[in-house]
Amino acid sequence: SQKIEQNSEALNIQEGKTATLTCNYTNYSPAYLQWYRQDPGRGPVFLLLIRENEKEKRKERLKVTFDTTLKQSLFHITASQPADSATYLCALSTGGGNKLTFGTGTQLKVEL
């Protein structure tokens, strides 16, 4: 069956460190993958999109990698800050690219 797996356990890190979140998928062949941020009680907000022919993408302190052989994406936040504390969701395109299927998300907490 198709699965998108993210670490269900919360990730706690110290301010200034790099946070690395993992997204693994099975039985999908996505053309692209997205990462979203969600704060409590709010809808997800888009962060980054990476295509299958791109190995890495950066935006300010964020970096995403996409390994279609390993079927894995890594999401990095460098120089993390308490304001980065949130749940981060990965999403794959399915259904001809029009539907997004989400992982369960990983909660990140950045401590002072």
Next chain:
Amino acid sequence: DVKVTQSSRYLVKRTGEKVFLECVQDMDHENMFWYRQDPGLGLRLIYFSYDVKMKEKGDIPEGYSVSREKKERFSLILESASTNQTSMYLCASSVPGPTVAFFGQGTRLTVV
């Protein structure tokens, strides 16, 4: 600023009631989606629509129906609300193809 607006932030309904959740977007997007989000299960797609009067079932359509009479508005209908439909409901919109989904702020529905 792009906007997806859900009609209510919080709703409390009784078992057996017919419930309407409304979503409006101002971006002229073709695609609109309804997800529900539950702890440990992530976002699950209920229905989506890729054009006016067009709809497709998502992963968990049972107990729900949708209506899209105008491009900017997508309604989710719970024909006879049950307690297991207590959840956070999220509406999203996008243009066709591999692109960003914009989410509303969510409606937290409690069925008692």
